[in-house]
Amino acid sequence: MNDQINSASEISLRRITCQTVSDICDLSETLSEAQRNKVADNAMSIAEAHFSENAWFRAVYADEVPVGFVMLHIGSDYDVIDCPGAFLWRFMIAGPFQRMGFGEKAIALVAREMKARGFAELFTSYGLGEASPEGFYKRLGFVTTGETYDDEIEAVLTFST
Numbered sequence: 001m002n003d004q005i006n007s008a009s010e011i012s013l014r015r016i017t018c019q020t021v022s023d024i025c026d027l028s029e030t031l032s033e034a035q036r037n038k039v040a041d042n043a044m045s046i047a048e049a050h051f052s053e054n055a056w057f058r059a060v061y062a063d064e065v066p067v068g069f070v071m072l073h074i075g076s077d078y079d080v081i082d083c084p085g086a087f088l089w090r091f092m093i094a095g096p097f098q099r100m101g102f103g104e105k106a107i108a109l110v111a112r113e114m115k116a117r118g119f120a121e122l123f124t125s126y127g128l129g130e131a132s133p134e135g136f137y138k139r140l141g142f143v144t145t146g147e148t149y150d151d152e153i154e155a156v157l158t159f160s161t
Contacts (some may be wrong), residue, residue, distance in 0.1 A: 009062035011105040030095035034131035068093040088124035089152035
């Protein structure tokens, strides 16, 4: 089935269910070791989301195949994320599906969802060094804010009107 997935596949964000959670968790194992050092495993992210009142998370699908995971923090639960707006807390596309445009399309869907909820921007943070997603975020229009989260650089994407 993965052979049918290509850059023209339709990307969607779907709720994770008890039937799909294992598949979404397994996607973390497809990342390189360097990438795994940059983003928490999906299982840990899903667990953390269940203990945060402000987490919003979805599986990323290409057609009917799970290819990634996205999790946002929306609100002011400062025990976790000190950002009063929408914060891209976790994001990953599985190794076999990288460089196919799925990440860009998924972020566009997230931006559309956040705009519909009345947000004007989406914040995130990322680490530098090997396997840094800095280039990816810059290509999408994220701009550094000059702030940091622990040892990560904060960036923001301002939505066009």
